[in-house]
Amino acid sequence: MILRAQFPSLFLHSSRFNVVLACMLAMAPMAARRCVAQANASPYAFHNTLMPQPSSLEAGSGHFMLTADFAAATDKSHDERLDEAIERGMKRLAFETGLQFSTQPTAGAAAQFLISVDGPGEAVQSVDENESYSLTVTEQGVHLSAATDVGVMRGLATLEQLVQNDGERYFLPAVSIQDTPRFRWRGLMLDCSRHFEPISVIKRTLDGMEAVKLNVFHWHLTDDQGFRIQSKVFPLLTQLGSNGQFYTQEQAKEIVAYARARGIRVVPEFDMPGHTSSWMVGYPELASAAGPFHIQTGFGVFDPVMDPTRESTYRFLDKFVGEMAAIFPDQYMHIGGDENNGVEWKQNAQIQAFMRAHDMTTTAELQAYFNQKLEKILEKHGKRMIGWDEVLTPNLPASVTIQSWRGYEALAQAARQGHDGILSSGYYLDHMMPASTYYQVDPIPAGSTLDATERGRILGGEACMWGEYVDAEVVDSRIWPRAAAIAERLWSPQSVDNVDDMYRRLRVESLRLEALGMTQISQEDASLRTLAGRQEIAPLQVLAATLEPVDFGVRGAYSEAHHVTTQSPLDHVIDALRPDPPFRHRFSMLVEAYLKSPRGRSPQEAKLRALFEQWIAVEPRVEELMAHSPLLAEANPRPAQLAELGGIGMEALTYLSTGQAAPAGWRASQLAAIDAAEAPVALTRFDVLDPLRSMVNAVEESPGAPPVQ
């Protein structure tokens, strides 16, 4: 029988495997843990670490043992892209298992791994490309079938996640999966303007995207801080607007091909009419003010904006869009359209005269005029326009797609007006929220009042990685593994919403992503070693696990106050730390489990005690490292604070485990100490405070007045 994740109430079956699945997919965490224990009773039981979860899955009995005889064959259509995708997948399976099997697929021959695909799919992958697949593992072999090459890629990503072992050999558990994405547009936006990212970073990002079934790489190529794509028609765009850091057209084509090979569309963004300082350094005639212009090094919203009243602007854009349309084959072209402050338009007498002549009273109306003209240019070059919220103005053609950074309501409004839309509000990775926060944001949330037609216009969503504080070294830890949680939200059924289970699988996925070349775990250690100037950083790792970067707002305010620019080195403690470090959720789970029955000795109590002892023990050792590293010492007094938090934890543990009451006022004083640790230090925040508060609050106090201070 089929276990449909959409209907968790159907999960209550007698089969052990089905119970496991029910737990894995959508049940409460305690139930999930109980089930894992059951499943592990047999090494061949299916252990679900799939991410994203498939739309339906049935675990069978038995397993398929992987050996050196493993081989793939295509029995229907096949083409070069498909063969290469299969070979890459087979190589990854070989790497996972250490087996030296042949990785190149044969055509038509019988093989243990049979791939049946109807045809290659669309010549230019569209938003409607069929990505569905079905994957069956039996004791006899593996069968993957799909309508398109892209469907096979999605199935291969799932297959790699199915590999288990019995301690001696690797196998695939028997399973039958029918999978299709919930949303058609599952994107990741990467801002390569504020900091340039090398081609190697883009490629590994695409590898990671393929692994978690994201299908749109939204490439933010131009902004005030740098023009990053070569134009041969307008060479000064990069010659004067990029500081030499840009992608050649060859490289851009290489990325488009690399993405296509992975079933990923590339949507380029050329942000206009605002966010265009870098354009105007070489082409001041585009501007609404006199200039001179320079590449911005600061962050925020700047005044330079294109002059929408001159026909020469559109002649320029016509040529430019035409040139870019030949490099980027995707149907969509992103024109940005955000954060034009209108200052230069208001200060320009000629533009003001134009507005009066056209009965415009607001700069928004003028931008609407610009958008309509630009949309015609895109249409001429065969492109559909997509822009940020602000492009949604009256008279905008319904063909324009809205990407919402403002929120679901703005998106719903657009859908009601007939526009397609994608959600990015709530998916800003640079906001440094935990994966669980992003995971709970839905492009069509429960309770949405959109009708079926309007819902159909919500294409999906995009994680956004803005580039103010990311370079080639730190960008992976800002994207991964949190983007995998968003990928699941966009691919899997809405009912897949168990946060604890998501974190369980995210830990596994993070390791898989590192094996694919991402560096989100390794880079933290490497940065801590650089900061410490030592190879042994165990005490520092204990502290780092309890800290994470402050959110975007706090960092932004600090950056403004301290004149941080695109040129400022990203070499501080905050740059080393990972957002939502694995310890955060683990500690929270541990405290939650402990507080369910705190009395007496328990494994949880012992673990917590060891942790708190460690927090106390590392203080002098981290301080010793800080004494030899001014950059590391910026995070003082974090070690002393952690030791204090450890002390609070130990006291709470003692009261709770013995059942003794604390003196009156104990809770208030401990909570005050915890509150004091909330303040940012060197742009770091503790990730352990709420669970500690829960522990303190669980302690009973003796009746009576608190002691006199």
Next chain:
Amino acid sequence: MILRAQFPSLFLHSSRFNVVLACMLAMAPMAARRCVAQANASPYAFHNTLMPQPSSLEAGSGHFMLTADFAAATDKSHDERLDEAIERGMKRLAFETGLQFSTQPTAGAAAQFLISVDGPGEAVQSVDENESYSLTVTEQGVHLSAATDVGVMRGLATLEQLVQNDGERYFLPAVSIQDTPRFRWRGLMLDCSRHFEPISVIKRTLDGMEAVKLNVFHWHLTDDQGFRIQSKVFPLLTQLGSNGQFYTQEQAKEIVAYARARGIRVVPEFDMPGHTSSWMVGYPELASAAGPFHIQTGFGVFDPVMDPTRESTYRFLDKFVGEMAAIFPDQYMHIGGDENNGVEWKQNAQIQAFMRAHDMTTTAELQAYFNQKLEKILEKHGKRMIGWDEVLTPNLPASVTIQSWRGYEALAQAARQGHDGILSSGYYLDHMMPASTYYQVDPIPAGSTLDATERGRILGGEACMWGEYVDAEVVDSRIWPRAAAIAERLWSPQSVDNVDDMYRRLRVESLRLEALGMTQISQEDASLRTLAGRQEIAPLQVLAATLEPVDFGVRGAYSEAHHVTTQSPLDHVIDALRPDPPFRHRFSMLVEAYLKSPRGRSPQEAKLRALFEQWIAVEPRVEELMAHSPLLAEANPRPAQLAELGGIGMEALTYLSTGQAAPAGWRASQLAAIDAAEAPVALTRFDVLDPLRSMVNAVEESPGAPPVQ
């Protein structure tokens, strides 16, 4: 006064700094440690972590504090390459210190950091390029002067290594350095045929080379296992000979430019007439046998070899060399010339007839004929020939340079015959020797009987990274940091030969290299996490520190027996482990220090006890990880063996510290157990056995016969 490293006997001065320097540069390890302790008495004392050591250095008094006002200016010549090199250096200094100073140099203006360079240097950097520089840090500022841009690059690399801190701020200690390399040719060969390495790997390798002042990137581009450079004249070379993995001409030019920007020459190698299977897949007319030919996937010496008797071969090579000469501007072109087994020549009747007609009795004579013809072709295209030992045959023009994989004697012989030579024997990184072994190999060893003219022909040496077992993930840990020890041997005075001090500085250099983008430390952890399938790998790290890869011979024999190919995944324990892990030398030093006064309690005794306890403690934890990872479990019974070694260490510690005698026969039985741990397991070897033997041998035994077993 100047402290010349060449004359350590001059080092005995009263100045505290000079004493430190003397210790750092060339003295015994105990003396060095004592001096470091002295130096650390003041936070502003010069702490020498330079690698390679400069040829002369005088420490001054005082220091120059780095602040946000730090800025660079060029007061004589400057050009784009120089400005970019300075900006890169300034960015690295900014990263080291977290300071937001301006990183672009100004021309002619006064600045804290003044750079005086006579001119850009040679249009195409030659083997004789002037790389000397002088660097002076005073309380007032920094002055770097050099004859050429490349000299400035070498000085910048030194300057970055001078940065120290006082716990609160970063500074440069007052110092005066006059530096010039001992050898002109300081290379790293990278074999990109047996495994292809992406451009990003090549670039970071060049970054690492610049940091340690290596100046020749020898790019092994063709071999039996793949033809890796695009030829437009002969497109089948890569179309049929590369499996799609090759460098385009654009990419090759990009690498040449990237290297030139760092003062590094690129010498391409096209190995011929043997090692040419990949050529013949597309162009069988080059071959000495009928074919068909295929890209080799195994390793070793194969039969396919060019037919040197046909003029068509030389017409082909003339065109090919001409095409490559336009891509690679270096004066030298490497033609390989090694390991032609002559089998096909002996089997080919036409070739045999040719040999008889030309009075040749050996295939070596025929190869000499080929070399002479090829040399003419290179000369025609403005290139000097370089080849491996085998090209050294009678009648070879003296202009041909010999790269010796056979040893110093072969090199000396060549020098006596008038040939320039570079040493690679003893510098094979794939042999997995410790840095200390390479460090003690000298292109002109003490006792050399070459006269001054002949010595002048020894241009230098090259570290060789052959590609059988390295891919993009593991290659860094195979090259770094060990290549830095070879770089020092080739740059620094011969008298700089203190192994312990080299290791002290190598630890620091390894961190610097990781900060530059190498991954030799991080990748071990990442690979162990992948092997374990866990994020927490502390117990596994304890085991890994005591293990290293077996040497090339053992791995080669295993590979042959198990049919390992270029397609075999490099995902085993051996691939995760680092050669010469830092723990190896540290443990050896610790045991050595302990054994100097083993009686009673000492810091060394406590450290050793903690270590041995750890070895015992991790056994069950590593075994638990192995129980869930067949790939990791390949290294069984290493955990149990480590625990046993820990037990032996604990017993030895107890006897030695208490002064008690062990029972008769104790030593023999412990040594037998240590010997048993010598045998390779999963291609790993323990790196702790010799120090343990020293401890066991230091234990006194009771007189009398050993107990009956």
